[in-house]
Amino acid sequence: MATRTENGPAATAEPSAPSPLISFKDVHQVFRLQSAKDENGAGGTRDLVALQGIDVEIHSGQFVALVGASGCGKTTMLNMLAGLVHPTSGEVVLDGTAPELPNMDIGYMFARDALLPWRTARKNVELPLETRGWNRRERQDRAREMLELVGLKGRESQYRLQLSQGMRQRVALARTLAADPSLLLMDEPFAALDARTKLTLQAEFLRIWEQHQGGDRRKTVVFVTHDLQEAVLLADRVIVMLPHPGRIAEDRVIDLPRPRAEDLGEIQFTDEFQRITHDLFERLEGAIGSRAEGRAPR
Numbered sequence: 001m002a003t004r005t006e007n008g009p010a011a012t013a014e015p016s017a018p019s020p021l022i023s024f025k026d027v028h029q030v031f032r033l034q035s036a037k038d039e040n041g042a043g044g045t046r047d048l049v050a051l052q053g054i055d056v057e058i059h060s061g062q063f064v065a066l067v068g069a070s071g072c073g074k075t076t077m078l079n080m081l082a083g084l085v086h087p088t089s090g091e092v093v094l095d096g097t098a099p100e101l102p103n104m105d106i107g108y109m110f111a112r113d114a115l116l117p118w119r120t121a122r123k124n125v126e127l128p129l130e131t132r133g134w135n136r137r138e139r140q141d142r143a144r145e146m147l148e149l150v151g152l153k154g155r156e157s158q159y160r161l162q163l164s165q166g167m168r169q170r171v172a173l174a175r176t177l178a179a180d181p182s183l184l185l186m187d188e189p190f191a192a193l194d195a196r197t198k199l200t201l202q203a204e205f206l207r208i209w210e211q212h213q214g215g216d217r218r219k220t221v222v223f224v225t226h227d228l229q230e231a232v233l234l235a236d237r238v239i240v241m242l243p244h245p246g247r248i249a250e251d252r253v254i255d256l257p258r259p260r261a262e263d264l265g266e267i268q269f270t271d272e273f274q275r276i277t278h279d280l281f282e283r284l285e286g287a288i289g290s291r292a293e294g295r296a297p298r
């Protein structure tokens with residue numbers, strides 16, 4: 001619906017599209033590396049193009065997976081959002097500004113649990129709450145609540161060495177979620193787990209995330225994985241990347257219905273899931289093939 005303004009021209013009264021929470025605008029990242037010394041002892045440098053011309057917009061509440069082979073720049077993109085790496089050129093915008101450290105509204109989870117071995121499970125979960133100034137009682141209550149949420153009730157007093165890899169990742173998940181950050185950066189959080197434990201944790205994480213999505217506490221997720229099937233299973237959108245230089249080969253909306261958490265085991269065997277993953281594999285193969293032949297990817 002158009003309305004007239006005081007100065008004449010019609011202005012649209014349609015609500016404008018919300019601006020994205022995250023924008024990568026023509027982002028390039030070049031790392032300068034020391035090259036090996038020659039027989040005269042002279043060393044030089046060479047440039048490694050980790051990211052080339054990345055243009056991506058992510059809206060609040062989206063679950064986006066970055067998938068691709070080792071070295072295609074997935075972690076570098078997460079690090080840019082966390083304010084740990086600044087682009088060589090181009091611009092990264094998070095909630096209207098350039099990302100900076102520290103950002104208390106971000107939860108960052110890694111492939112290996114990275115638990116502090118001298119702290120109990122509960123004290124590990126309390127860590128982000130300490131940095132945010134929660135008092136002791138609040139921290140303890142919240143940590144217990146989070147450990148229960150990830151199925152670790154009764155394990156609060158155990159140390160890293162007493163926990164299986166799956167339990168450690170549960171503690172790490174509880175720690176990532178404890179302060180209720182609105183942006184989750186997840187770097188292959190389930191990659192180190194066996195297939196069964198991986199599926200269980202994927203389902204538990206998705207259950208927690210999908211429960212939040214109905215209300216005003218929608219969490220945005222940027223999820224890095226090597227595993228295309230995991231990406232399709234969990235995400236609303238899959239961005240497939242290619243290495244050397246790191247760039248985007250495909251950006252695909254995944255329209256599998258939600259909630260998915262209860263049905264993850266079955267979804268993998270549906271025709272729809274197989275069709276999407278097969279199609280993405282083909283596109284990826286096509287992009288790799290055309291690159292090898294010196295052509296631009298489709």
Ligand SMILES: Nc1ncnc2c1ncn2[C@@H]1O[C@H](COP(=O)(O)OP(=O)(O)OP(=O)(O)O)[C@@H](O)[C@H]1O
Pocket residue numbers: 031032033048050068069070071072073074075076077226246
């Ligand atoms: N701080 C750094 N200094 C130099 N090179 C770096 C740095 N960080 C990353 N790189 C290089 O940039 C490229 C992209 O790295 P990045 O870790 O982002 O890739 P990735 O897709 O996450 O890989 P993986 O799946 O193996 O974790 C790699 O070749 C890596 O060696």
